Amino acid sequence: MERMEMAARSRSLTSFAELIHGLESRLLNASFGGHNLTLRTHTIQTLAFKLGCNFTGLSLRSAALEQVPHVRGGQGLGVARASTPEILRGLKAQVPLAMQFPAELTRDACRVHSRELSLICICFSNTRFFQKDINSSVLNNYVLGAQLSHGQVSNLSEPVNISFWHNQSLEGYTVTCVFWKEGASKHHWGAWSTEGCRTEQPSPSQVLCRCNHLTYFAVLMQLSPAPVPAELLAPLTYISLVGCSISIVAALLTILLHLHARKQSDSITRIHMNLHASVLLLNVAFLLSPVLALPPVPGPACVALAATLHYALLSCLTWMAIEGFNLYLLLGRVYNIYIRRYVLKLCALGWGGPGFLVLLLLAVKSSVYGPHRIPLSDSQGNSTGFQSTSICWVRDPWVHGVLVMGFGGLTSLFNLVVLAWALRVLHRLRAREKALGPRACWDTVTVLGLTVLLGTTWTLAFFSFGVFLLPQLFLFTTFNSLYGFFLFLWFCSQRCRSEAEMEASSSSQMVH
Template identity: 35%
Template sequence: MVKFIFSVLKTSPPNWTVERQLGKILFGIEVENITISHLSTPFNMTFKHKSELQEKENTTCVYHNRSRGEWVTDGCHTLRLTNQTICSCDHFSFFALMIPDMKLSEVHARTLSVLTCVGGAISVFFCTITLLTHCLQHSRKSTDHAMLVHLQLVASLLLLNLLLLTSVGLAFVGPASMASGLCPAVAALLHYSLLCCFTWMGLEALHLYRLLVLVYNTYMRHYLLKLSLLGWGVPALVVSIVAAVSTDFYGLNNRMCWIKDSGVQYGSVVAYLIGVLLFNSTIFAIVITTMLKLRSVTSPQGKRQSRNITCSVLGLTCILGLTWGVGFFSMGYTNYVILYIFTILNSLQGFFLFLWLCVKRLRGAEQSSMTTGQSSSTHILSVGSEVWPSSGRTRQSVQEGAIADNTAKF
């Protein structure tokens, strides 16, 4: 006797996430203790829709592949009509309807995955070179706060890319990594490292504001320690809260060890990134506005200097945060051009940061050689020290000098 089991689920199991699932209902057809596949005559399932689907809502029939832990279309053919969808499949499983325009094609998904891994490997190499170079060259020298903030961001990018490569590698192991609990652990660490990168981008903007805008009264005790507690502590708090709610949120998701629940992704990653981008954009606007005002009243030489400062801040801010905002232009539909730009720019962020730090060192060396032999009466203003202007100098002139001098740190 053969026993057929028909199931209708209105709520997906915790580890069965269907992005852009239509109707939020799963249909299961199974035979007890028997796996039915590769039927010579496929069976049909007809899904009728209450209203006509829009062009961008063309549906696709998918089923849950338990061995791979993801939803795929293998063995199912989709026939789309005006107000209904017919699924013709050659096997029994759990089925659902999904809006395909929100899902990457297999070719593009693999290409983007390869680009991410290659870019991540390049970033790992150059982040390592950056940290080693600094340790070898400055082992016996004091380092300014600006450089230490940059190095913290480099360290977070190194951790992120290492865990990203590990996560993709564990996905190929599949069930073995899940059974050992290694995949969920790496997913949680990847979540933590990504939030660390976002946090240090925000702290870079904060430090930039203090260095180039506040000028006066910027001294703060244990300044770098406080930044470090924020940069590494806040992400740990967020991940701890997510894990405390449920450890099932972490696991195998779309060929990598990552967050399985879309709500957790939007709440703890996307919302977090939006907050950082809004903060960075505000700081960017304030800094650029301040520089443009100073540029309008400076000498021709000062104007060239202001242009250099503006370019430096623009390059720094674009590298340390604004490129992550490119992904939001693809929300609501799949734009492959934007996705490729987003993947390339952000996977190579460690490499771009390495190049920027090299240019920074060269410009600092040039500035040092230009100021050799000149009067040492110029007042230096930097974060962590407070120097008041001499008599007869206006606040604006001191601020201009401070911005020019502090640009060497950026």
């Protein structure tokens, strides 16, 4: 085993599978006089023992459990229940670990092989043999696995229970039970997966994994965002549902009105319609996201929807920035600007840019998308353990920070700068041409309404802390769920203004 560890440092990642399978094979086929065999290095500890077909279940615990007051009974690793065949001693883990095997474990194997079976347990205290997850770390760096001779063990009706303890409270962290799935990654010999495993948290420092198969198990841990108060989940969900539904109807109506009068459309109107289309896609994807994140459903459909939702948000933010840029050109160039195939180039940026980023993420590692757990807190602000709600969304905090919060912050900042500059320009215009005072005021209101709706409400996302959390939750949810409706009101006001100007121009020509 020592030579295996030294060789692992110099061999490629693809050789890890051969090393681990070789260790498993030697342990499963080992002959030893007693009922169990224990081998130990600095980072790998193994335990092998014999089972008969009269197996009735087994509980294994590390010696460190003696120091945990809420764990009953046991001395050493192999403290079995009264009905189990052996009392075992072995693993000297620095933190408590435990595994509980059901009687069903040997049932299928004994139908084919009536002779003695071998069960091995392997504990890695270093994750070098396993691919690191990009959005979380392995709890205590422990990977605990088990294998049974004569075939794979899967689809158990009574799960295998694996317990991990930490020396501190895990409140404030999102913990997820995972198993090592071979062949699930193109760049490694496997990847972490949650299929067939359920996560529970009996106490703040314990994580209980209930899995219906045997393999290598671990707990992925990542820092949780500020938890949402549980009592606010229902009203926030209701506001989102009503607001997004209204925005969907408003966006559809706006696009239909535009298509009806498309002969009169110009580049400015077409830019607005692309923004409405991105808002429509964003609201539809957001409403479907919690539905596909329900426990029986998460899978490829949830990953696809999460990628679609991320794409829609990036597109919406990009079109917001395009609106600000277009406003700068209109006012800065005094309505005298021509760019060849201007709208086509903007569409390539507004739709193609986000699409390229999302496809790149899917190609590099699709696991950045999937079910994202939103933790909830009780009335005192304490985390409620695993009481949470889930949506199909970005799971990697780095991607979320850079491509969501970072990009959204830059868009909001850019539009705020354009807003301040546009108001200054219009203020100067009103001061110089007093006769155009009412028109200048109208322009100020128009620019203010357009740019605020295209940027400033998203800045509320950066105030989700401390005393700002509760007001931010309601304001952000209300304003941004109704975003499509506000754009519809602005579209109607601009159309009414355009028709009023056309009537005034026709009346003036008739008088002359």
